[in-house]
Amino acid sequence: MSLHEIVLPETKPETEWVRGRPVQKVSPTYWHAALQTVFAAALREWAQAGGFGRVGTEWRFRVAPPGAVVRPLVPDVAFLSFEALPRDAAPELFQIPLGAPTVAIEILSEDDRPHDVADKIATYLASGSAAVVIVEPHRVEIDVHENSGMRTLVRGDVFAHPALPDFQLDLATFFDRALR
Secondary structure (H helix, E strand, C coil): CCEEEECCCCCCCCEEEEEEEEECCCCCHHHHHHHHHHHHHHHHHHHHCCCCCCEEEEEEEEEECCCCCCEEEEEEEEEECCCCCCCCHHHHHHHHHHHCCCEEEEEECCCCHHHHHHHHHHHHCCCCEEEEEEEEECCCCEEEEEEEEEEEEEEEEEECCCCEEEEEEEEEHHHHHHHC
């Protein structure tokens, strides 16, 4: 920890630093939890089978865009590649990593403020995330944000991203499994 890092106490649910203030994560609903579980399970199975990296839910990261203060962000699901933090890294380095996840996944809740979500997306991307995936349960779609822009995927599309080699998530199956 330094004078250039915001440190917040661990809370239940977690507290993040968003738009210059502490924001406690919204306590999720069943649909939020189900979407998070299904996405995390698919991503974890892929990551372990291919030896690509670590996957976790509600995993705290210490994130900072260049020249900005380090602050905690806690994506609903995170993938951290072994390229970003090697498999044999000391446990203290990956328990609460210094840096952004390779891919951050956020499941929106009704109480999420659009400006807060936009700030988190911008912070992740400026800090090195290859993609930020925003799952929209009420619209039954996902938005994939990258530094080059944003694309929206709907039922019938398949989510894939170069930062997740050979990973594919059929959105119809994903939403059907989670929202039943």
